[in-house]
Amino acid sequence: MTTRITIRKPDDWHLHVRDDEMLRAVLPYTAKNFGRAILMPNLIPPVRTTADCIAYRQRVMAAIPPGSKFKPLMTCYLTDDTDPDDVERGFRDSVFTGVKLYPANATTNSAAGVTDYKKVMRVLERMEKIDMPFLMHGEVTDPDVDVFDREKVFIDRYLSQWIKQFPKLRFILEHLSSKDGVEFVKSAAPQVGGTITPYHMVQTRNDTLGHGLNPYMYVMPVIKTAKDRAALRKAATSGEACYFLGTDSAPHPYARKVAVHGVPGMFNAPVAIETYAKVFEEEGALDKLEAFASLNGPKHYRMPPNEETITLEKSPWTAPKEVKVAGPDERAIVYRGGQTIEWKVVG
Numbered sequence: 291m292t293t294r295i296t297i298r299k300p301d302d303w304h305l306h307v308r309d310d311e312m313l314r315a316v317l318p319y320t321a322k323n324f325g326r327a328i329l330m331p332n333l334i335p336p337v338r339t340t341a342d343c344i345a346y347r348q349r350v351m352a353a354i355p356p357g358s359k360f361k362p363l364m365t366c367y368l369t370d371d372t373d374p375d376d377v378e379r380g381f382r383d384s385v386f387t388g389v390k391l392y393p394a395n396a397t398t399n400s401a402a403g404v405t406d407y408k409k410v411m412r413v414l415e416r417m418e419k420i421d422m423p424f425l426m427h428g429e430v431t432d433p434d435v436d437v438f439d440r441e442k443v444f445i446d447r448y449l450s451q452w453i454k455q456f457p458k459l460r461f462i463l464e465h466l467s468s469k470d471g472v473e474f475v476k477s478a479a480p481q482v483g484g485t486i487t488p489y490h491m492v493q494t495r496n497d498t499l500g501h502g503l504n505p506y507m508y509v510m511p512v513i514k515t516a517k518d519r520a521a522l523r524k525a526a527t528s529g530e531a532c533y534f535l536g537t538d539s540a541p542h543p544y545a546r547k548v549a550v551h552g553v554p555g556m557f558n559a560p561v562a563i564e565t566y567a568k569v570f571e572e573e574g575a576l577d578k579l580e581a582f583a584s585l586n587g588p589k590h591y592r593m594p595p596n597e598e599t600i601t602l603e604k605s606p607w608t609a610p611k612e613v614k615v616a617g618p619d620e621r622a623i624v625y626r627g628g629q630t631i632e633w634k635v636v637g
């Protein structure tokens with residue numbers, strides 16, 4: 291039985307670190323174990339322009355613990371009014387790594403997202419021309435579509451057309467949550483890649499709804515069935531290049547999670563790589579962890595993998611229940627907080 295594994299330092303291709311006090315409280319957990327992370331732009335107000343992004347990157351850099359070599363990779367929040375020239379400038383100046391689509395009102399802080407895809411076609415054309423990645427929250431918000439089918443319908447209605455319309459554009463379907471999503475990504479690789487979260491590979495909707503309502507487990511895309519979970523675990527642990535690590539760690543103040551109108555998002559950075567290791571061990575695929583966590587993402591984004599390594603050991607520890615946040619946010623509840631975590635990062 292493997293009890294110790296060393297892999298190239300992983301990257302997190304989908305991460306929310308927020309801003310201000312929350313940023314300072316949560317960023318060290320990612321900076322400790324990951325070489326790079328793609329930072330999501332869904333702040334209030336969102337990171338819409340190159341100028342917004344330069345300012346946000348400076349705030350992020352200031353929150354990185356001293357001595358850490360962690361590198362933030364920034365994204366542009368796509369709106370109906372995004373200017374293709376500004377996107378191109380930001381990309382050429384290495385400010386933006388990609389553009390992120392939030393369909394309006396699909397998830398947390400997405401009210402400023404895209405309301406009409408016709409309005410953003412010029413941006414997609416430009417991105418195709420300059421070879422800039424397109425990251426998508428791949429769900430429809432049509433009120434007639436069941437919340438469990440939002441990912442599949444997004445693929446059927448939009449993404450399956452866009453990959454033909456923009457044959458050279460590189461897509462990333464973020465936080466895959468369904469068997470349909472997993473299968474589509476494979477069928478459209480290498481043009482399309484997909485990130486997979488720890489929680490979509492561990493939980494099912496029974497955990498949210500089956501034993502009393504657990505508002506903490508509420509995320510977008512919603513956690514689905516055991517069949518979907520099995521497909522996600524199989525995909526991630528296959529080693530196939532189209533699937534890679536994206537935690538979607540998304541901290542919220544406690545009061546916003548446990549509320550009459552609770553917000554989607556789970557804070558998993560303190561246990562992220564450890565939880566992936568647990569899943570890979572359970573699937574008998576620890577030898578594929580490095581591909582998923584450290585190689586496939588850089589390949590899709592056309593970046594070199596990290597040179598450093600991390601070592602994980604089978605050595606149980608207890609995850610903190612919450613992380614304190616200075617100021618009015620007070621605290622963010624941790625995914626798997628208070629539970630025994632099997633794997634530990636030891637070097």
Ligand code: NCD
Binds near residue numbers: 332399427541
């Ligand atoms: C994310 C957040 O809180 O910003 N929430 C979530 O449920 N995943 C946004 C997102 O990625 O959908």
Ligand code: ZN
Binds near residue numbers: 304305306538540
């Ligand atoms: Zn997210």
